[in-house]
Amino acid sequence: MLRAMHRYGVLAWRFAALRPRPGQVLNLLTYAACLTTGRFPRRLPYTPITFGAHVTSRCNLKCVFCNNPGVNRDPRGQSDMTLEEFAALLVHPNWRHAFRVSFTGGEPLLHPDVFTFAKLARKHKKLTYMATNGLLIGERLDEFRTSPLDTIHLSLYAQHLDKQVDNLRQLRAAAPRLAVVLTQIVSTDRESWKTMRDTMGIAAELHVRNVLFMAYTPISGHDLALGYFDDHAEMAAYLRAFEQEFGRRFDLMLPIPMERHPVRRFCMVAHTAPYVGPRGAISPCCAILPPSRSMGNAFDPDIWNQEFLYRFRREFSSHFPVHPRCRHCPTYAQGSAKGFFA
């Protein structure tokens, strides 16, 4: 809890340093009131706190575990968000009050304009975050050097580790003020537990303090056994020992187990951070991609409380079946907001 408060304190400090507009501050305070009282009315009284810009569906990898079903699957080739679209989002009433924008995909470093997006977002008083596999860092080092990008979330993948570490080393030298979060997916497979130690070695060598170990999100019924549930005593014990060993020197975020029998149906992501893709397509979450026009359009009036997103949230607090992808999502299956704030 203390760690989470520290993390959010740092975020608040950085946001304050941007001298945000009163509308952004009011939006955050309205959200904070819902959060602290635990009351989220059906029609949300705030607009998205943050949003994911799904800047491209293209990717330079084809990870078998990828939880994003839209990657490299756009037959029309219209898979990039344009600069005009992004610029329009930043001034639109649906999105202008967000305090942060996260660039994701696909692989955001494949997008030629992603650094221009970051500059524009900064101009509009938003913190910026980019999730990347980092393989193209070396080719865009000059842009990193001058970019106002706040945080990079580097996803480490065993098959590409050497290149990723080499790129990160160069990035640390070129852009020392850029915050880095090293991330690794952890499943019930013990190999992934061993890899956690390698990740800590990389963090130590490259002076990265924030390390995020994300619970594997099962992508089909067949890989369910790889998901970490609260009855996995051995994994829980391993993670406790890991925390004791590394928790003092690093800011660790460890996988949180899914509840086998969730008691409360609630999804914090659906209440804070929708995703926007090319042509204004939307999605309630990064694992239900690609954002689709059938879910509504980012430029529709009050999209946050329009049909799709409204109904999606309502399904969590009712007897309706949740979206199939949500059933084994670590955020939802924790049954509450606790995963989001871990």
Ligand SMILES: C[S@@+](CC[C@H](N)C(=O)[O-])C[C@H]1O[C@@H](n2cnc3c(N)ncnc32)[C@H](O)[C@@H]1O
């Ligand atoms: C879909 S990727 C997009 C950005 C970029 N291509 C990357 O790999 O970081 C966003 C994040 O989702 C994570 N991810 C992908 N599949 C996952 C899964 N099945 N379970 C948990 N996290 C997953 C990735 O490791 C990455 O950190």
Ligand code: SF4
């Ligand atoms: S996890 Fe990231 S790098 Fe891997 S295929 Fe998915 S989007 Fe690409």
